[in-house]
Amino acid sequence: MSVKWLARAVPQTSGLYPYVPGKPVETLLREKGLTRAIKLASNENPYGPSPKAVAAIGAAAAGVHRYPDGDANALKEKLAKIHNVDRDRLLLGNGSNEVLELLIRTFAGNGDEVVFSSRAFIVYALAAQAAGATPVAVPEADGLSHDLEAMAAAVNSKTKVVCIANPNNPTGTLHDNSAIQTFLDRLPRDVLVIIDEAYYEFVADRLGDSVQDLAHPGLVISRTFSKAYGLAGCRIGYAVADAVIVGLVNRFREPFNLNLLGQVAAVAALDDRDWVMARVADNNSERARLESALEAEGLLGGRCFGNFVLLKHSNCPEILRRLEDRGIIPRPLAPYGMADYLRISVGSAAENGEFLHALNEIIAALQE
Template identity: 40%
Template sequence: MTVKHRAAIDELVSYTPGRTPTGGRPQVKLSSNEMPYGPLPHVVRALAEAGTTLNRYPDFHRIELTAALARRHDVDPAQVVVDNGSGALLQVLASVIAGPGDEILYAWRAFESYPIVTTVAGAASVRVPLDDGYAHDLPAMADAVTDRTRMVIVCNPNNPTGTVVSAADLEHLLDAVPDDVLVVLDEAYHDFVTDPRSADGLDLVRRRPNIAVLRTFSKAYGLAGLRVGYCVTRPETAALIRKSIVGFSVSTLAQAGALASLTPEAGVELKERVAHVIAERTRVADHLTALGVRIVPSQANFIFMPMPDGPARAAAFEERGVILRAYGTDGLRMTVGTAEENDLFLRIAADVLPRG
């Protein structure tokens, strides 16, 4: 006997996280797009200090962190909303913006939470296939906008393929979207982008009335275990989000860790770590290409390899101590790790990955 519920939930495919090491044998986890390094020392000290206050509730309004993010991005604090990860903000946005009879439009394949938040909001998904280069097909997305469209999501860089949309191409899509339809720019991997053509959502927020930018401390900042992300948008849209988020959802530790990550002291080492990931991304990509393995050029902290038998290849890697993420018949994704972890991946890749 199951309690009465919305039938659409039965059709949901649950989010599948990257596998974590299990059993007694050592395994390298390159499946979840995490930063390969622990929190910065400056952040660890801030967390230890904040730990002495855990008998008190966290700041409900995240005032100090919101103000710091507003200064960082040169926006009004009224434009910033902090919550329990950018995924939580996406869930709130979908529920606030769309409902039964409405549509949420996004590229596919992209972040697996998009169909989930759409269905939970009661809206219908409109999936636009990626183009031949595994990037957003923005003209096709523009053509898919209807009078039922309430929200458009652009993942930039796209997860799991690592491709970006150019500023010029995104402007064309925005011109086709009515000003009262929200365009969400999911920029979780923005810190790893080196392509100067890539769009920057914060620039668009200042010029367009219907943009919401999502960013996170889980990736480049190495705070995935704390769960803290933020949205930058127009004050009116931010007010809608604040009305709908769960109270006290950002813990004292999460706020302290994120705030410490924004200091100049932390910023210097953070840039060095990001630069290392970018350099390793290039090295791994070049090595795979030299092996004859087909890859998608990436602007994120991972590399996608199209192949029809990703699960079987992932199983072969796991047998030899490296956990990757398979996407059915679409392909295989590896997260860029430390140099040593990447070397192990490449040694196995030479034996088990297909060529061409």
């Protein structure tokens, strides 16, 4: 007799599904019989990590037979100095994804609600469901940007957590900190408010210092080393919050959740800020190039403030197929209810040029 394992699992399992990342290069090569491909699907840094980070990884590699520092002391000290906060206000995780999941798991459960924008990072919904809480997705007024008024109105006595991605992934929109503070002022003091700033470095000059400028008792600002710092494979993320909040979340955090090589790479990358910000400037320049080209062809889906752009076309599934046939991997946004959009990560100048050339030929063929 077979066992009905779903019936044995916790109730929220039936509504869960695994997070689907951007298609790996190896998968496309196998599917299409190709020998090379360009991945523009996961908002990775095409320039790689800082040379100092690479050197630090090499120097530390021989020590991987030992457990890492379970409290990541060197990284905490560095981040505390950068943000001018006490180290006990820092929560570290295996990517900011784990940080987000830990926060929601700690503060939301059965009968509670987690409020977020319907076209924000899909992990908010997954984490809420996994915790047994009720996800509350608030539609965007313009289809792309968080409707802060509507989100504030959605908060009630059951709301335990509110999530805002700024800049937003996958739509790329941005709210300035004055708008965020006005939103925070409308919320109850005992609600946890996560401002997910995974793409902060790309708008740092425009946004300002969120850690110091924003105020709310339940404020949590999360960041990652996966985007601007080029350390996606190391999985390092963190958040700044009230020390009591961090202490409670640490009760759920797994031991040694930050690997040794990731810790040393992150510390070294923070010591090479000039290199990182130069790559941010390269990204922003290339993003402007891509958006200008898309706009000229009537394909721009909206202005973005991260390391990606939006392509909008009524036949995106066919464009996706033909791009993949040419070894170019974009990110379809149908899972977000945006079937007529593709998200295109900003690649290197050469990669972006190859994408634009392929896109022009595909659009021309579709118009024949």
